Amino acid sequence: MGAYHHGERIAQERAGLLDNADFSSAAIGAAIPGIAREFLAEQPVIVIGGTDANGDVWASQLTGEPGFISAGGPTSLDIAAMPAPGDPLHEALSHPTHLGMLAMEPTTRRRMRMNGTAQPTAGGLHITLDQVYANCPKYIQKREPTKRPAMPAAPRHSRELSTEQTTFLTGADTFFIATTDQDGNADASHRGGNPGFLQPLSPTRLRWPDYVGNAMFNTLGNIQVNPHAGLLVPDWATGTLLQLTGTATVDWDPHHAEAIPGAQRIVEFTIHHIVQTDHASPLTWSTPQYSRFNPPPPRPIEGATA
Known part of the structure; x- marks a missing residue:
């Protein structure tokens, strides 16, 4: 199988980008480069993704003082934090489980993806890595963080x-x-665009365009073989986190994508469960400078209801 699994190869073939994907696969390794260790040590937040006991997939985040993420060795990572009680991944991470991770620094538009098996420790998590790779800075909005005391509300x-x-x-x-x-x-990944790119179609359905990326199709490849997915949408101004779990489907029809600026494909998401935690994060972020790569947002959908 090489660097990609069956679903990723299906998605790459459907997109007509097998050669591009093979070229990109050279970036995937199991060891953390030295410069990346320094990058990780500077981060105050990391996004994580995993599965709960019911088989639902969730995205969440962990925060701490810079240094709370550390590379214990070239193929291992230690995170001195755990999801809070009430977080959908709190129970799942109390025992060994596979974890997707994304360290993203909006200030510099740098990001790094890591996947591996997490073991709970007295101080947080120890992860044995099986995939490590950087991603390009496309579609990341530039922001500056501020830390302030946080009093998380009970999850709703x-x-x-x-x-x-x-x-x-x-x-x-x-x-x-x-x-x-x-x-x-x-796997945990990032999606960005100008406001309006994420479109609610109904109280239980969302849609977003899939823009040009690195041709790996990690996310869409996973959806090909397992439709369960989780979204994390941060309120950058307040620290509130909105977590959604459900199922995703990919619309590969190019005629449908043509109606949305920049879209190569369209992803639709059906919501099964929502968790909102007000003021969950001690980090708030400045007004964004939008990425120059962001296409114009789609036109509002007539008839979409809240």
Whole structure:
């Protein structure tokens, strides 16, 4: 299978980018480069993705003082933090499980993806890595962080988006998506665009365009073999986190994609469960400088309801 699993190869072939994917595969390794260790040590937040006991996939984040993420060796990582009680991944990470991770620095638009098996420790997590690679800075909005004391509210659960949540998602410029392959190997990735690129279609359905990327198709390849996915949408101004789990499908019809600026494909997401935690993060972020790579957002959908 090489660097890619069956679902990724299907997605690469459907997109007509097998040769591009083979070229990109050279970037995938199992060891953390020295310069990347320094990068990780500077980060105050890391996005994670995994599966709960019910088989639902969730994306979440861990925060700490710079240095809370450290490379214990070339193929291992230590994170001095755990998801808080009430987080959908709190229980899952109390025992060994496969974890997808994304360290992203909005200030410099740098990001790094890592996947591996996480073991709980007294101080957090120890991860034995099986995949490490950098991603390009496309579609990352530049922001500066500020830390302030946070008093997280109790998580609020629902099955449908409220009017307030729908409005929030319509204005989002960034979200993170967690997926897994057929064997449960998790991945966490980033999606960005101008406000409006993430479109609520109804209280239980979302849609977004899939823009030009690195041709690896890790996320869409996972969806090919396992439709379960989780989204994390941060409120950068308040530290509130909106977590959604559900199922995703990819619309490969080029005629449908033509209607959305910059879209190569369209992804639709059906919501099964929502968790909102107000003021969950101690980090707030400045007003964004939007990426110059962001295509114009799609036109609002007539008839879409909250």
